[in-house]
Amino acid sequence: MSNGVGIARAYPNMALVKYWGKRDEAMMLPAAGSISMTFDTYATTTRVELDPTAQSDTVELNGQVAGGDAAARVVAFLDIVREMAGSQSRAHTVTVNEAPTAAGLASSASGFSALAVAASRAYGLDLDQAALSRLARRGSGSAARSVVDGMAIWHAGDTDVESFAEPIDAPDMRLVIVTVNAAQKAVSSREAMRRTAATSPFYGEWVTCTEETLERMVAACASGGVDEIGRIAETHALRMHAVIQSCDPPIRYLSPRSHEIFDAVAALRDAGTTAWATADAGPNVAVLTTPAEADAVAGALADLGTVRVVGPGHGARAIDEETARAAFDAARSGT
Structure with a gap:
């Protein structure tokens, strides 16, 4: 000051x-x-x-x-x-x-x-x-x-x-950010939240699900299991996008390329790589993985968007x- x-x-x-x-x-x-x-x-x-x-x-x-x-x-x-x-x-x-x-x-x-x-x-x-x-x-x-x-x-x-x-x-983790569209989205998160709460028949269950998911995630973080953290994160992200799509009129943030990335991440996982996808209110996807596997995950997804590996950083200061x-x-x- x-x-x-x-x-x-x-x-x-x-x-x-x-x-x-x-x-x-x-x-x-x-x-x-x-x-x-x-x-x-x-x-x-x-x-x-x-x-x-x-x-x-x-x-x-x-x-x-x-x-x-x-x-x-x-x-x-x-x-x-x-x-x-x-x-x-x-x-x-x-x-x-x-x-x-x-x-x-x-x-x-x-x-x-x-x-x-x-x-x-x-x-x-x-x-x-x-x-x-x-x-x-x-x-x-x-x-x-x-x-x-x-x-x-x-x-x-x-x-x-x-x-x-x-x-x-x-545990120490990395996110591989796959940017597929850097343009400003047509519907802001603030407006989409209002519409979801006002019109989705599933909104009440979404809130209950989130409260339960939070408890499971706290336990997973404490136990240090990256795969369990990733599984919970990917499931919850897809549930969020499902409830957003259920509002009236519907809002779709994930693009065909976004879904392609989710599929590619599932294929990496099937091949033995620690990789779980999540996405906020937009088409861009983040892939949770370990520090040792981050560069390999980024390389595998490089053809699907602009990739960047990020780690945990400082809070505002x-x-x-x-x-x-x-x-x-x-x-x-x-x-």
Whole structure:
């Protein structure tokens, strides 16, 4: 915290037990808990600088002035921070995403966790990890988990205080990200969650299933069985996409290429490789495997999309101006 400026870096996460549905949209309380791995790549870097003379907030995203819903969500989040800090000062926010925005690779998770750290520092708040997780959750539910290093469990809770993420022990694992389409998806996760909860005849059972799955995943992480973790994750991902497809009108995030990757992963598994597929709300697929097998899995899937091996990474944290400058300069120059 210094001179009304805060700078932070955060990374996306991939849920192995999915978050899909809210019990309280205003407070962003999930219908059930979830578990995820924070990445060590695809960073979001965010700088917030207060300007007491400004009449409104400004938002820059990836080198361009942001407007519409993207800017409105940042301003709404800053309003929450201002209320916490007892401040009326407006702010200039600059953000760079290395991951594709709104393509099913959790850019909102890294975005709002980085914003939570940067804005809290700029406005002079001294928040511990649990408080930062609660704050990040107000911007995007999955951002609650990107505050945490490595594997995180997000407790659903019944109140704001009870709903936060914290670390959970798990074996060392890798995810092979297979990007098949980096374009922004037609239906946002937020809208799709609303539609699923309002129109799917299976939504209630989905919530119950998620609560039961979370218990099994906690046990699997504690026992250290990567295959059991993968089996649970793949099953739960397919169930999530099934309930999304059951809403009215239906939403289909997985593409034919996505299904092809799931099939290729099953073939790898049949041949003796540790490989289990999962996908968030988008067409891109993540394949859970061991560190020793990650490069081989990536090689086997290279013809199906752009592949990158990611491991468990740091949660959101403050960084200095010099560290951030390269990311901002690259975005503004288009490189």
